Amino acid sequence: MNAAKSNKSFSFLTCISISISILSHLSSATDTLSLGQFLSGNQTLVSKGGNFELGFFSPGNNSSNYYIGIWYKNIPTRDIIWVANRETPVSNPSTTELKISQDGQLVLFNQSKLPVWSSNSTRSISSDAKLAVLLDSGNLVLKNVSNSSASIWQSFDHPTDTWMPGAWLGVNKVTGEFQSMTSWKTPKDPAPGPYTERMDPDGSNQYVFLYNNSEVYWRSGLWNGQYFGAVPGTREKTAIMLSFVDGEVWKYATYTITVPSMIARFVIDSSGQGKTWLWLNSSQQWQQIFTMPLSPCDVPSLCGAFAVCDQKSSSLCSCYTGFQPASPPAWNSGDWVSGCVRRTHLQCSSNISNGGEQDGFLEMQNVKLPSNPQSLIVSGAEECKLACQNNCSCTAYAYDTTCSIWQGDLRSLQQLYDGDAAAGSTLHLRLAASDLPSSRRSHKWVLAVILSAVAALVLIFFAVLGVIWMLQRQKRGKISMHVEGPLLRFAYVDLQHITKNFSEKLGGGGFGSVFKGTMPDSTIIAVKKLEGVRQGEKQFRAEVSTLGSIQHINLLRLRGFCCEGVNRLLVYDYMPGGSLDCYLSPNSEVLDWRTRYQIILGIARGIAYLHEKCRECIIHCDIKPGNILLDAEFCAKVADFGMAKLLGRDFSRVLTTMRGTVGYLAPEWISGLPITPKVDLYSFGMMLLELVSGQRNSSHSKSKTFFPSWAAQQVMEGDIMSLLDDRLDGQADMEELMRVCRVACWCIQESELDRPSMGQVVLILEGVLDVNTPPIPKMLQLLMQEDHQPELHFYNHLRTIKDEEQSENCQNSVVKSQNDT
Template sequence: MQKGSLLFLLHPNFLMAHASPILLLFLLLSLQVIAQENETNIIKPGSSLYPRKHPSSWASSSGHFEFGFYPQGSGFSVGIWLVGQPENTIVWTANRGDPPVSSNATLVFTGQGGLLLQTENGKENLIVDVRESVDSASMLDTGNFVFFQNRSVVWESFDSPTDTILGGQNLSTNYNLTSSVSRSNHSTGQYYLIMQGDGNLVAYVRSAAVDTRDAYWATNTYGSSLSRLYLNERGRLLLYAYPEERGLANSSQIGDKTVITYRATLDPDGVFRIYSHQFESNISSNGTKEWQNLNDLCDVKGNCGLNSYCSSRNNDVECYCYPGFTFINENRKFLGCSQNFTLDGCEARKDLVMHYNFTTLENMDWVGSGYSLMNMNEEDCKKACEEDCYCGGALYSRSSGSCTRYSLPLIYGKRRGDISTTAFIKLILGSTPTIPPPQSPTLIDEGNQRLISTMGLSLGSVSCLCFVIAISSFLIYRHRMQSYRKLLENKNSGFTEQFTLRSFSFSELDKATDGFKDELGRGSFGVVYKGILPGDKDSKTVAVKKLEKVKEGEREFRTEMAVIGRTNHRNLVRLLGFCVEGSRKLLVYEYLSNGSLANFLFNTSESPNWKERARIALDVAKGILYLHEECEVCIIHCNIKPQNILLDDSMTAKISDFGLAKLLRPNQTSISGIIGTAGHLAPEWQRNASLSVKADVYSFGVILLEIICCRSSIDVEVSNADEILLSTWVYNCFAAGELNQLVGGEEVDLRMLERFVKVGLWCIQDDPTLRPLVKNVTLMLEGKMDVPVPPFPSLSHVTY
């Protein structure tokens, strides 16, 4: 019996005229059947789903959409799909960051919370948390899964989109679509499309943390905070940015007799597309592409990693390394490329000539402001990059005649015919010592012999006089050295020895180090060797550094050593003495048995204890504070890195190599021209700007993040490209409230961890004025000063 016929029979006049007990019984049975038909897709609390047993899903009344378990990888995930052939189309996934579950899992609808996922090992996880009691749920024909309380909707999947919006669904302000990893892996991908509060719809690389330079598409519409994106049931994509309404796309219409469902999806390649699905016998088609926001896939940033560029052909994207670079992983090209040849710092020795080869690539572009922009011709542009050791590549624009130099890594490169700039890529081929040119022989005639004889006698006399003076000087020097040794042997000289630098001879240090045999490490200024100095009672182990790049004369060097020798702090490596004999300059330091912070953090099988790491970070901050504000003169270290932080027997951190760059006098505010080590350098180095104490604050910020995470600032051996740059990964975890990922699940004081992370992010800000003074850094680490929420640190200066 049809519903219309039944309503006619239930009319009061008909019932009064024709009522009978049999008819009334028939009508009641019919009403019960209709009620049951209308509730076939109503889900009651206590209902369950199973991956490989019936039921595995809940279907909408039309059968076009289903909610439940679907296969993913080697397991199963929970989501909503559009039923189709030869495969279903996933439009929503719950808990995308969780791994797939096994076939023994169970999904239970609880009336007190939502959907509870129970795994075979007894773990329970609320994958849909309604946070109030509900009495029913339903999979609607629109593709929306909803929960009801007294017939009122209290939760719906349309309010929590993943990578797709369906016909009739909104994307509201500050909500986003996040792409999937691939067509078959619906975990969180690397692109997202966000409806910003200013009315602008923008697509970003997910790792960018909303850095405007990493946006690759935008509608450039600006309205109110009530802006929203809407896909209507007829496939029209509308942007409501009050008071403006803008149509972004119109889908083709295919007649009224065919049921069509539309979806707008941010695909794994970062392109936003609209698809239409036609239904025949309740089975949808694979989907027809109706519209996409980008025609060239290389306009999507992030398809190719650092130091590589993108080239598109047809609808395929291919990544290529720049000349001189190789892929970090051939099977995972999104990780980018790297060079085999690296330099520690940027100052080459005078007897070392670097050989470069330049490759010219037409129609190239990459992202970044560069650190130098000048007007010059093409040849001068290439030469300027060749002579600049920080330059990894340059872009030359023929239209404007401008040359922009960039440091490595080169980011978001692409090559396309309509790009008018030319790229010069620098390739370091190697280094060889310079060989002095041979001198041409001189012909001597008889007329010059008398002159030569006279000059020979004169030079001989002068040589003899110099020899006599040298012997006298040596005897005087030897006498004074013996007197000095007697002074050192005096029992009352212990106090003097503690606070006075000792001047060593080269032969003493050569003997102490056994001919400089036992190398402890290499730094920016030279090589460090282990040595043993003899004493009255016990010998003393020391570290002897042979300086290679110090160019000061003997007088200036002794002056600087006197200043360094007067520094005395528990978090600084103590300088015991020095040697200066002509061009040979050596320093003698106290020996610290536990090595460097780099070995402590990166070369141990187990991560060091969190409390110990936190104490070391505070030790380093206090050491820098002493150099900047508490010693006799303000010393800018300029080369703070884990290799220059040493640990003593009690694991106290001590800073070494301070004062070897330059000393900042009290009447100066900045210093320029000093060379540090890439990886921990502040952005000012690349801009050739003057340096201040804030450069050391930046280096400390990088070290602080390394101490927190027990990994280096750039690590290519990671599973996700978002984690290569430590600063980006830390900020993403901080913004997402997932700081536990940084410490690998180690039990730590979360309040202290958050405080340390925020301090580190403030210290590595691109603008030096935003970085705190090291005094405030120390107070914030100790919890004596509040730490505001930091902005995202820039990426343009990161090099490796």
């Protein structure tokens, strides 16, 4: 009987112990951590609305370090917005606990039950301060149970590398305490990196980026009551609204999102740049919309020690002459922070008498000099050189009316080019004699070899020239020997030779970059390097051969292609008139109405041929001014047709990139409906409105509302002259203008069933068919309403960014065309 009582007592105690253990763990779905509970292993907190999640994460696939962090719950990529123990990772989350201590602090204990991180709130904590809540804003708040509206500590007060909407960044004017954001050390290491954003330490109302908390390399510009001068997107009302508060205690900035469904964040990343990201539901990826500073080379020490940053180089960072990467694996993966080291140790001047060779100096021209030089008072350049040469710790010098020398590691060296805003200087880099490109060593055997070789070189000089000439002829002959049907098949090395190793870029877009080249017979061509092609070689050749057989006066002629390994290139005729994009800005060349109408008619005929005259209907899918090229006689050529066939599944991803073709996408793309040739009609209609007005829709000065909506209203009311480009002074055929405007409005109807076919459009433009007054599209009517203005402002803002980039490309194209002429 006693044994039975003992067993019952043991069972009762066991149940109590198990119950306590269960209660100490979190339930599967909660946003709250209370006293007596802890979070470990795979357990997480999820905000009440399901926007954010808090738990353990590991930043790399092969990393054994774990951190407590907060990330977006409903986004497929795990993007961390806050990290608790970024300096003290743990190795085993299953034996690690995050809980509220008895004194009301939020504490992380490792597997040895030692605290590795704490909230360390300095505010007064009452005995009932035992509740932590993850909010739908991404803010982790520690508060009193009895007074849930007052927070004792919150993660928004202690940002890591991300500034979230509703959070703030400022300074306590009473205590002098600054809030700051600090980058991750590397993309896979959340430890604090060298780059920080905070308010200007000098007390001015602006924000600065700091390197090692000392060197300022970017400023936001002073707050003038409405915006920060150097921050894009704060000069006008957009969906991202920034405000600045200067109170008695705190001075800070904060921002909000005016469109509730929009997801945005600002990050100072491990590269030292501040970037604003916007989540695109259509492509399920983040789109970068602002970057500060614009050039990555303006970030100090981006390339590490003894490396030069060259924005025009494909690799961005490269070691100085005489240096090599300190960590080749990291360098090859794009992690340049480890920098470079010397190939050969320097010989100090005092060691020359012992048989060493004297160090020399390599002249590096047109560079932005490293920071923190030491100034010397000397009488000239030669004395400046001797001062560095006689100082064993001197690694470089520069002389420009004054003498500057550098000791130790050289960082933040930037290569400049003619035309850059900053004036370049000349740096003299100290190298071992053996690493100088033209060594001054004068060994007798070198002199003997040179003297004996002179006679032989004279004899074989003409023979070498003859061999080179023959090889060049053979190479040029090879280029035109490979023929597949109507197309030339080029070898990749031939295209490298034709384009001078792809050195002269004509432009670029979502499908790839275009380079200028010259054939052996002096014919100028354009070579497009495709990106994102996943087709096999056989299928790619078959599709290209099909496109090569398509010939029409208003379609850009495909001359040939290259298909070698991962390289996919297309060779086209060169169009000296550039793209139609270059004529859609206030400062561009003015096209008269007759030229514009012939361009419109040519575009329509080219698209109609693709839709109705080919063996298989070809949907262009990306009709826009940038894909309309002009020859010397301003004959329109539709370019990039058939890209959907070549790019396959990746086509929609390229097409819907927000900074690529915003403004021309038919509603079918966004709603996910099946794609038909009518998507080209919608894009064509939007383009007609721009060509008639001579301006971009988003930058049009005639309307305060969405321009296509306003334009459709004018067409319906018969006031078509208000749509005409002011620079034409009303010089246009009224009948032709009426046809174009009505066709444009029929083409941009929301339902594809209401849009005409491209064949009907051609007949209308040719005057064969009549066209009635169209209704205003329902979608455009919706955008004219006041409650949809934030979406409209943000749409126009993104279009403005794209237009500014296109304007710069067009200016470069104009310069190249003038040089060709």
